């Protein structure tokens with residue numbers, strides 16, 4: 001099967017009016033990027049982007065199944081799409097992404113009005129699937145196998161955005177770690193890295209188009225290059241991206257603590273344009289829970305790693321993911337997570353209540369705490385993290401930071417908004433037509449719960 005998007009205009013498309021496509025996207029940056037790429041390539045084939053599902057001829061849903069809530073949202077959105085199809089039976093409805101990969105063809109049973117289903121490794125085939133579904137009504141085409149080449153999974157899926165200041169670059173997909181709560185290895189397949197030459201080509205093209213900040217993304221990006229000795233590891237890949245002229249800031253997501261190596265720590269020490277921000281999910285502060293999650297490291301090892309990273313880059317912002325109410329979590333295990341939040345001093349944390357996921361090993365562990373306990377622990381965790389974040393944010397007051405300006409401040413006229421290296425929104429007086437896409441040094445004067453404010457230095 002071909003990896004690339006075919007840009008020839010399909011014969012079933014009447015030249016006027018152009019068919020309109022609407023995509024609704026749930027979940028992570030990889031999904032956002034995939035949807036963006038898909039829209040771009042559909043546009044090359046003659047489609048127009050519809051702003052609402054009611055205006056569209058093709059309705060696509062790019063789904064997330066990392067939590068049960070996200071999965072349920074898919075079914076309620078499909079219910080909305082069904083109403084549109086009842087009014088206009090010619091509409092084509094497709095579901096892709098992680099739920100499609102996980103549930104597969106049985107989605108047709110749950111939603112008989114659905115026309116096509118595509119998995120996480122088949123982005124390039126979606127235009128062809130849409131055309132087949134439109135031409136042969138009731139054919140219900142699917143593409144769900146796990147392809148094993150980077151071209152199919154990651155290649156030729158660039159997501160151009162000529163006006164964009166920031167862009168995501170997919171460099172890795174899938175995961176071999178099988179943490180016991182996580183569905184990613186089942187929905188995204190095994191780890192696959194994109195060759196560095198292809199990554200660098202895309203970064204160069206983005207820089208030439210005026211993109212200032214690139215975020216390299218992968219489900220387990222710290223595994224980058226592991227399966228091919230001729231390829232660099234993540235630290236070395238970052239060095240090569242850093243050498244591309246025009247790229248003013250580099251980020252990467254998402255890392256695993258057991259895989260952060262010396263090369264990556266050295267990159268933080270040496271590379272000025274590598275943003276001083278590390279998102280390093282820890283999930284729990286209790287060794288016993290980390291073992292049940294099969295995370296492959298202890299609390300002490302995590303804390304020591306943070307110390308090494310901070311020694312290499314003292315101003316670095318550390319963010320994390322945390323789960324409250326994992327199966328068998330006792331009150332004292334939960335309190336260990338609260339104490340870790342205080343000990344590390346996370347700049348931010350994405351906190352979730354445990355969500356059982358089909359096929360994962362955690363389902364075979366002890367019962368998870370009841371819903372009320374999980375909700376109570378999540379609320380306590382969020383409160384402690386908010387306290388720690390507010391305290392951490394104060395450290396920026398009086399500092400000069402580099403802000404990449406992106407848009408008007410949506411809340412205050414006469415101000416612009418940009419992002420700091422730590423990903424905080426930063427506001428200061430200025431005109432967006434003059435400042436968009438520029439890196440401005442700002443002296444921080446105030447720090448709120450989520451944003452910073454100051455004046456150009």
Ligand code: SF4
Pocket residue numbers: 175176177178179182183184185219220256
């Ligand atoms: S390392 Fe991350 S993506 Fe991989 S199984 Fe664990 S939580 Fe999921």
